[in-house]
Every structure is written in C-alpha cells, then in structure tokens.
Amino acid sequence: MATTIVPGARQHGLPPGPRTQVHTAAATNESALARRALIGVALAYLFVFLGLPLYVVFQEAFRRGLAAYAAAISEPELLHALRLTLLVAAIAVPLNVLFGIAAAWAITKGRVRGRTLLIALADLPLAVSPVIAGLTFMLLFGMQGWFGPWLRAHDIRIAFTVTAVVLATIFVTLPFVARELIPLMEEQGVTEEEAAVTLGASGWQIFRRVTAPNIRWGLLYGIVLCNARAMGEFGAVSVVSGRIRGQTTTLPLHIEILYNEYDFTAAFAASSLLALLAVVTLAAKHLLERSHHAARARIIQEQEEKGS
Amino acid sequence: MSVALDRVSKRFGEFTALDDVSFRVDEGELVALVGPSGSGKSTLLRVVAGLERQDAGVVRIHGEDAAPLGPGDRRIGFVFQHYALFRHMTVFENIAFGLRVRPRRERPAGAEITGVVKDLLQLVELDALGGRYPSELSGGQQQRVALARALAVQPRVLLLDEPFGALDARVRKQLRQWLRTLHDEVKVTTVLVTHDSEEACEVADRVAVMHEGRIAQIGTAAELGRGAGNPFLESFLGESRGTTSPPNRVNYH
Numbered sequence: 001m002a003t004t005i006v007p008g009a010r011q012h013g014l015p016p017g018p019r020t021q022v023h024t025a026a027a028t029n030e031s032a033l034a035r036r037a038l039i040g041v042a043l044a045y046l047f048v049f050l051g052l053p054l055y056v057v058f059q060e061a062f063r064r065g066l067a068a069y070a071a072a073i074s075e076p077e078l079l080h081a082l083r084l085t086l087l088v089a090a091i092a093v094p095l096n097v098l099f100g101i102a103a104a105w106a107i108t109k110g111r112v113r114g115r116t117l118l119i120a121l122a123d124l125p126l127a128v129s130p131v132i133a134g135l136t137f138m139l140l141f142g143m144q145g146w147f148g149p150w151l152r153a154h155d156i157r158i159a160f161t162v163t164a165v166v167l168a169t170i171f172v173t174l175p176f177v178a179r180e181l182i183p184l185m186e187e188q189g190v191t192e193e194e195a196a197v198t199l200g201a202s203g204w205q206i207f208r209r210v211t212a213p214n215i216r217w218g219l220l221y222g223i224v225l226c227n228a229r230a231m232g233e234f235g236a237v238s239v240v241s242g243r244i245r246g247q248t249t250t251l252p253l254h255i256e257i258l259y260n261e262y263d264f265t266a267a268f269a270a271s272s273l274l275a276l277l278a279v280v281t282l283a284a285k286h287l288l289e290r291s292h293h294a295a296r297a298r299i300i301q302e303q304e305e306k307g308s
Numbered sequence: 309m310s311v312a313l314d315r316v317s318k319r320f321g322e323f324t325a326l327d328d329v330s331f332r333v334d335e336g337e338l339v340a341l342v343g344p345s346g347s348g349k350s351t352l353l354r355v356v357a358g359l360e361r362q363d364a365g366v367v368r369i370h371g372e373d374a375a376p377l378g379p380g381d382r383r384i385g386f387v388f389q390h391y392a393l394f395r396h397m398t399v400f401e402n403i404a405f406g407l408r409v410r411p412r413r414e415r416p417a418g419a420e421i422t423g424v425v426k427d428l429l430q431l432v433e434l435d436a437l438g439g440r441y442p443s444e445l446s447g448g449q450q451q452r453v454a455l456a457r458a459l460a461v462q463p464r465v466l467l468l469d470e471p472f473g474a475l476d477a478r479v480r481k482q483l484r485q486w487l488r489t490l491h492d493e494v495k496v497t498t499v500l501v502t503h504d505s506e507e508a509c510e511v512a513d514r515v516a517v518m519h520e521g522r523i524a525q526i527g528t529a530a531e532l533g534r535g536a537g538n539p540f541l542e543s544f545l546g547e548s549r550g551t552t553s554p555p556n557r558v559n560y561h
Contacts, residue, residue, distance in 0.1 A: 191392035194359055195454075199406035199461055200380040209409070213396040 057275055060268035072269035077246045081254035082273060084162065088250060089230040092169040096226050100177025101219070105211070108185040109193060122178045130172050134239025137168055141240075160242030165250060168236040173229045180222030181215055188214055217289070224285050231277055310335050311356055311465055311497060316365030318351055325351040326362065327521035333465075338491050338498040340508035343518030349501045352518070353467050356499065357386050369465060382465075385458030385496075389470035391450040393442040399453050400438035403428055406461035428456040431490070448479040455487075459494070466498040472507065484511050 030038075062069050072078070103122055107115045125133065139145050141158040151158060158164050192214070196206045212219075234252045241248035245257065251274050258267035311333045318326040325348045333339045341349040354360040356367055358379035367374045374382055393402050401408075403425045407416055416424070429435050432452040442450055451471055458466060471487075472480040488511050491498055502508050508515045509529035516526040525532060
C-alpha cells in the first residue's frame, strides 16, 4: 500500500513551494566575491573546453578564405559523406526511439520478468568500447565470421557496406533514448495509466494521451543525444565500414582521412559541417521547448483573462 | 448495481492478500472497508476494478461475472489515494477524458461533453477552476476533480481507495461529509477503502473490517460498536476511535 507523508509533491510535479525558495536563498548565501569567483571558474572552464575548440574549428576552416572553404565543402566525396551521415542518423534514431520507448514502457509499466537483465543489456553499448563493438560485428557478419558462410551463400554482403555502418550505429546509439526514459517513467509510476484504463481508454489511447505527453521532454532530450551520437560515431563505424572512400565513409571518418592527408582546410571545413549539425539539433530542441512553454503561458493567460 | 465477491483469493508471491473473501454490496449502498495496512482492503478494491486478477473466486457486478471484462469495460469509477490526475491536462480535460476516449460511435458530441463536465464541476464545487492544471490545485480540490472524473463515465460502481488519506485532518473531515451528501444525491453503489474506522463509521451504510486478507466482521456502525468479542476488532476500532490515548493513535500509514 502506498505510503503517504507529503501530499505527493514529487509524484505530481507540483511547482517548488515557498520552502524550496527559502532553501535556495540560503544555499546561495555566500559572499558576492565567492559567487563571482565560482561563476568565473565555470565560465572559463566552459570556454576552454567547449568554446575554444568550436572557435578553432571554424577559424581553421576559414583560414584560406571563403572560396577555399566553399570549394572544400562542395567536394563530392565530402557531400557523399554528409549525405551518408544524415541517412544513417535518419535510420538509426527512429529505430532507437521505437526501441527506447518500448523498452522503457516494458520495464517500468509492465510486469516483465528479467527487467534487470533488460536494463543491463540496454546499457551494454555504453559499457563496451565502440571499437570492440565494431570488431564484434565483423566477427559476426564478416566473410570469416559466424554468419559469413551463410551470408556468402545467400549473396548478402554486410561487412564494409552502408548496411554495416547503419547496424553499428544502431548498436552504439541504442541506450540513449531508453536510458533517458526509464528513470523518468519509473518516477511517474503507473497510477495515471491505471486511472486511464479504468476510464475505458485503450492501450494506444493511454500511450498517446497520457504516457507520451508526460515523457515528451525526456524523449526529446534522448533523441538529441541519440542523434548527436549517431552523427558523430567514429570507432565502431570505422571498423565495420572498411573506410571505402566515397562509399562507406561517414563525415567523422571522412574528416579523419582528410586530416591524415594533411588537407587541414578540408578537414576543418568538414568538421565545421558536423559542428553545425550539432548546433542545428540543439537549436531545434530549444525552439520546440520554447514554443511549448509559450503556448502554455498563452493558454494560462487566456484562462485568467476569461476568469477575471 | 450490486457488487458481489464469491470466495475470492489473491496472492502476491508468498503473501496472501485476499484469503477466500466473500461479500456483497447492494445497489446504491455505500460500504467502507477498514483495516490496517496489508489487510487486503486495497487489493480487494483493485480486484473489483479489474486492476488485479484474482487467483480464485468470482467477482460479480450486477450479478454478471466480471472475469471476461477488463478494467475499462466494467463501468467502474476508481478514485486513487494520490488522485492520479493527468498532470498535463487541465481540470476540464481530466474530467472529459473518460468521454473523449470512447469509440467514435458512442462518443458524445463536443457540446454534450462540455455540458457534462460543467455539471460535474458544479457538483464538486469547482466551477471556476476548469482551466487550471492539477498542480495548481490543493489536495482536497484535486481529489474532488478525481471524483468528478470518475463520475463522468456514469459508473455502475464507484471505488474509492483511501481517497482522503493524503489530506490533512480538517479537509478530510469536510470531504467525508461532502462525500456522504454526494452519495445521497447520486446514489451510486460505492466501496470506500480507509484505514480510519471513524471515517468509515461516519460515512458508510455498512462497514467491513478486514484483517489478514479476510473480512473479520461486517455490519452497520452501530452493530460494530456493539459487536465485541473479537480481540483484534476491539483493539482496532478502539485505536482509531481514539479511546486509547490520542497522541499514540496508530496511523496505519
């Protein structure tokens, strides 16, 4: 039976009450100097480890001028790598969103046997080095691998193809959405779903009208992380792709090839594209959140005007 | 509509939550189940709702075996201890939920839904708060929304699981009187689970005392008051009535 101490401030997502505010005020009650020093350290840290590298990427990319940059990023092999990267992300991310939701749902809302095992398995790609993951794939799907003879007999090639790149990316990015959703859905519990079921909602209606709205921000964050990793993955993809230039090289692989060939302008131009993709992803997330909050604020305002 | 349990048992692993329970709630009656934590009263309620499946025995709603029906098809209204309101929906949408999820053919028109919800908001005295979100309401208000939401689907049976357990004493008292008045008004068959026997005796037509998965005794408040002889019953009723020293009153939660 449920325990009751506080009328469920946590479960029900109540906004922090006055007590929390007092607490925060007390917690930041250091001297102004100490506060500034802390902020300064944090900012310097961010600048050195995040800002500076980003700046250097663009600075190097444009070192030989705009024309050289334009030439570098319109080079066919690079464009192919860019397209492949987007394609891989476009396949891997939706699949892992589906898997993540299904796994989190099963683990937190259902009564599944072996849920610990499922959680551990979903974590595996985070624990294993991507290079090892890539090698494992080769052991399974390579010509000399376990399924090698069977694949050869059926004239299917996986190793060193785009398929291998997609598979390896799916494996590496598998945990992100599930990992984001499991703790969130665990905390939210099942009572809203139980309430919905007693009111006659079907499984799909419960998911769409009750569960999904409650998890959407966690889901969005998981998608952003998953996407970032899918587009940036190097180790596993490097092993399984065979790095066939203009065929199986994704953007990160292509950048490394260019760099190894001392083509720094092109390498950094390609890097700038990858950085831009990351910025676009983050901006999209930010805009979605903002438009949601704006819509919500508008609704509340309208209600208050109606009420008064 | 009546609810009847016939020799219902339910185990969770080694723990026996319901041990061969038979009992009946008549049409329009309000029955309270009291008992300490772990006595099986919430499990009984969840079995009636279909949220748990009994291992043995039969649950009949209006004489009809409920086994083939899922929780959504039993036409019950369930009110949870922690309200379980949909946090991302307004009060209005919470109450309308049960009507909006009906299959298209049975779903009332938009205007009709609005009418039903408005009437219910009035019934639970929250007319002005339809546009609020649950987090913007007090506990007592949230529980009244939960009740309105359960009533919106015109349930045959209303099941209340510790509905006032999370509220402070003053609000709890108000709400239980209000619940009694409401029940006299809408006359829906109701089962109320509580660990507070005073609350049970004040609100219910009949009170069933549960102990270790069985119904120890069942009767009107007056009958139970007289009904001595069972040592557990005496101590349990005594404790919650505050005949023992009030500061040490055992709260089973």
